[in-house]
Amino acid sequence: MVRKLFKRGYATLVYLFLYLPIFFLILYSFNDSKYRGKWNGFTLRWYEELLKDRAIMEALYNTFMIALLAAIISTIVGTISAIAIHKMSSKWKVVFMNVTYIPVMNPDIVIGISLLALFVSLNMRLGFVTLLLAHITFNIPYVILAVLPKLKQLNPYLEEAALDLGATPMYAFFKVILPEIMPGVITGALLAFTLSLDDFMVSFFTTGSGVNTLSIRVYSMTKVGVSPKINALSTVLFLGVLVLLILLQKREKNLNE
Amino acid sequence: MQDYIIELRGITKSFGDKEVLGHIDLSIKPKEFITLLGPSGCGKTTTLRIIGGFEQSTKGDLYFEGERINEVPPFKRQINTVFQRYALFPHINVFENIAFGLKIKKMEEFLIEEKVKEMLKLVNLVGFEKRKINSLSGGQQQRIAIARALVNEPRVLLLDEPLGALDLKLRKEMQIELKKIQQRVGITFIYVTHDQEEALTMSDRVIVMSEGEIQQIGNPEDIYNEPVNRFVADFIGEGNIVDGIMVKDFEVKIEEQLFTCVDKGFEENELIEVLVRPEDIDIVKEEEGMLKGNVRSVVFKGVHYEMEIKDDNGFVWMVHSTDMAKKGERVGLFIEPDAIHIMKKVG
Amino acid sequence: MNKKWLSIPYALWSLIFSIIPIIIITIYSFCKRSPYGKIIYEFTLDNYKQFLEPIYLNVLWRSILLAAISTTACLVIGYPMAMIISKTSIKKRNVLIMLFVVPLWTNFLLRTYAWMVLLRDQGAINQFLIYLGIIKEPLQLLYNPGAVVMGMVYNFLPFMVLPIYSVLSKMDNSLVEAAQDLGATSGEVFRKVIFPLSMPGVVSGLIMVFMPAVSTFVISDLLGGGQTVLLGNLIQNQFLVARNWQFGSAISMIMMVLILIAIRISSKYQDEEGGGLW
Numbered sequence: 001m002v003r004k005l006f007k008r009g010y011a012t013l014v015y016l017f018l019y020l021p022i023f024f025l026i027l028y029s030f031n032d033s034k035y036r037g038k039w040n041g042f043t044l045r046w047y048e049e050l051l052k053d054r055a056i057m058e059a060l061y062n063t064f065m066i067a068l069l070a071a072i073i074s075t076i077v078g079t080i081s082a083i084a085i086h087k088m089s090s091k092w093k094v095v096f097m098n099v100t101y102i103p104v105m106n107p108d109i110v111i112g113i114s115l116l117a118l119f120v121s122l123n124m125r126l127g128f129v130t131l132l133l134a135h136i137t138f139n140i141p142y143v144i145l146a147v148l149p150k151l152k153q154l155n156p157y158l159e160e161a162a163l164d165l166g167a168t169p170m171y172a173f174f175k176v177i178l179p180e181i182m183p184g185v186i187t188g189a190l191l192a193f194t195l196s197l198d199d200f201m202v203s204f205f206t207t208g209s210g211v212n213t214l215s216i217r218v219y220s221m222t223k224v225g226v227s228p229k230i231n232a233l234s235t236v237l238f239l240g241v242l243v244l245l246i247l248l249q250k251r252e253k254n255l256n257e
Numbered sequence: 258m259q260d261y262i263i264e265l266r267g268i269t270k271s272f273g274d275k276e277v278l279g280h281i282d283l284s285i286k287p288k289e290f291i292t293l294l295g296p297s298g299c300g301k302t303t304t305l306r307i308i309g310g311f312e313q314s315t316k317g318d319l320y321f322e323g324e325r326i327n328e329v330p331p332f333k334r335q336i337n338t339v340f341q342r343y344a345l346f347p348h349i350n351v352f353e354n355i356a357f358g359l360k361i362k363k364m365e366e367f368l369i370e371e372k373v374k375e376m377l378k379l380v381n382l383v384g385f386e387k388r389k390i391n392s393l394s395g396g397q398q399q400r401i402a403i404a405r406a407l408v409n410e411p412r413v414l415l416l417d418e419p420l421g422a423l424d425l426k427l428r429k430e431m432q433i434e435l436k437k438i439q440q441r442v443g444i445t446f447i448y449v450t451h452d453q454e455e456a457l458t459m460s461d462r463v464i465v466m467s468e469g470e471i472q473q474i475g476n477p478e479d480i481y482n483e484p485v486n487r488f489v490a491d492f493i494g495e496g497n498i499v500d501g502i503m504v505k506d507f508e509v510k511i512e513e514q515l516f517t518c519v520d521k522g523f524e525e526n527e528l529i530e531v532l533v534r535p536e537d538i539d540i541v542k543e544e545e546g547m548l549k550g551n552v553r554s555v556v557f558k559g560v561h562y563e564m565e566i567k568d569d570n571g572f573v574w575m576v577h578s579t580d581m582a583k584k585g586e587r588v589g590l591f592i593e594p595d596a597i598h599i600m601k602k603v604g
Numbered sequence: 605m606n607k608k609w610l611s612i613p614y615a616l617w618s619l620i621f622s623i624i625p626i627i628i629i630t631i632y633s634f635c636k637r638s639p640y641g642k643i644i645y646e647f648t649l650d651n652y653k654q655f656l657e658p659i660y661l662n663v664l665w666r667s668i669l670l671a672a673i674s675t676t677a678c679l680v681i682g683y684p685m686a687m688i689i690s691k692t693s694i695k696k697r698n699v700l701i702m703l704f705v706v707p708l709w710t711n712f713l714l715r716t717y718a719w720m721v722l723l724r725d726q727g728a729i730n731q732f733l734i735y736l737g738i739i740k741e742p743l744q745l746l747y748n749p750g751a752v753v754m755g756m757v758y759n760f761l762p763f764m765v766l767p768i769y770s771v772l773s774k775m776d777n778s779l780v781e782a783a784q785d786l787g788a789t790s791g792e793v794f795r796k797v798i799f800p801l802s803m804p805g806v807v808s809g810l811i812m813v814f815m816p817a818v819s820t821f822v823i824s825d826l827l828g829g830g831q832t833v834l835l836g837n838l839i840q841n842q843f844l845v846a847r848n849w850q851f852g853s854a855i856s857m858i859m860m861v862l863i864l865i866a867i868r869i870s871s872k873y874q875d876e877e878g879g880g881l882w
Binding site for chain 1: 610826
């Protein structure tokens, strides 16, 4: 009994540690005071100002655009690559898997500066395109790592069965293989999307003046001083994620039933 | 040429440096139930996959009704396959699985429905259209796999160890059912298995393979009664295989004793191997026996006793008999001339 | 079916965007610097020699120390947590794990920023302590190494809990019962059975926490306020402020080697069955 209580208490403390900062961010986003931590009354002022802040809105747009495009492209390239790797002889498989692990095992900051060095030596203008290329680069390995296990689980004869029944390789891929590995592909796509949304380090080094993502915008704002607008922004994002997750959970439950 | 539906001429297959099939020649007649039999790694599945188009032969030609089809991709061959682990598509239901090939052919919807129904009837699974693949038992999945292949009206059906995952009782039932289905639809079945009993029960002809080569082709009786070499004899059924000398026609020396046999055409004093099936040996009184020996063990097997008898030259004979001898007893062994099978010595 | 050509796009992509960039900074790290900061393609070891100066070695030491402290803290806090979660009912388990993942879905910068809000002089913690009358003047909670460690633990704790949990939840409970049956006390069961079997997860966790911790510059920048200079800050500074890419590349190389060594050491304890995040 004591043990159970102790476990409960411990878990509660850890979750408090995880959520307390987020809770205060949300709380302060409704606080009608700019600098004081004290409660000065409820307001929606910061949300209004947030909507009016063009720089933040643009950063938000860039972040989502890049995350979306990077997720789509890396999911397509990653899925195709995973299939290719899956079919390789073990010698080549080792080579490709090692290459795949480079962006996973390399610290973000090294990915960032090395890509910066590359783009500069290619005389590319830093901006939206370089950001997108960088994001796709660090996303592809995660898609591959998410899809490969599904391919391993796949009955190797399924594709042959489809061909045997008259399907062309293309038809077999879309009607048989893809539906089977779909959970892995979706996991990979979601992973890629969230990694992109969350990224700061790589974006920081590979973007040029004028093109900001949310992370970069927040970073520069913290340099100037803490603004309650960021609290409001955090609240919106956090609640957005929460709603999305709950919806996903519900969908999964429905699918299971 | 047209007498054969499928012909393999000098088919060779290597993976890297490793040769898995060495020069296979094989002709298969229409409506034949033919079985490729052999231990795992003997090349039987590779042969089947070459016929199905999933594997390309390194050398040699493959003919379908006299036409060379080496380069024809699997989806353009009039051949369908029942795969080892069925390979049913788990994301679609039974109906969609069976209709898969027909939909590719863009057949009319009502025709598809009719044909799927017909097939379900053939495999005794009427009313299973809407069921999920994962909700079916192994035996049911097996039948669906057969239906899915047969609905396309192939000229040849390839079956790769289709009963391998089923339990013994279900296997026996399915063996009979498969044979019935083959006779009803009247097409060629090429069947791969490592189970000799399965091969002998169902096939018109059995092809025994080992290490990428065909050892013997024949109907089940021939394969069992007249194995051409030690490998076939050993692989098919139980047997006593002992070295011998063909003294002259119809006379063979085994364990220092002369026996009359029914074989001829060997060189004088040629070294050969002799197969005697355990059920072909009679146990007699010591003084009446052609060979004499001690009973080493006796195990009751239900229909017969399984005995090991060590003759005076030291060879241990396996004997199946309804007459029981006691352990340690001296007995004689009697072998009829037609129970002695002479085989060429290999290696 | 031959599908080798499918790998060509990825092979090209990896070559251009993963391999060549690393080759470039490897070359840079051995290049000379012109008086105006331009890169001169002549071989030199100066950039690495420069790193041997005490101030830089101090940074290296501090980075390793803070990362090691944070990683240990994550393990100490995270392991019991993973165990607790793995022992709850399946339904509850998913919710509890989800609660660990949700903060990961919010922006990393915002998460770190949240601690700035909490720890600053007018922040909630100081306000609370003053309200209770424990202190009169606000404590200097922000801009010190402690705050940096705090930020690292907060951000990277899920990376420790998730892999350990994934190994523990797959562990065959009959092993534990077998050990008990053989007379092991619960302490012994943990030391001799559970912990050794969970090693793959622990190793994944250690790597996944240590790596971002030793290379971060955001956490040290925001919560350390420039007082706590780490390897990451040094690299960022060389690339974007001092414009000495050669030296920045050399530091990056050293950091990569450091991480490779860390992975090598820890993966000794990891067997085939990985306890990765996925």
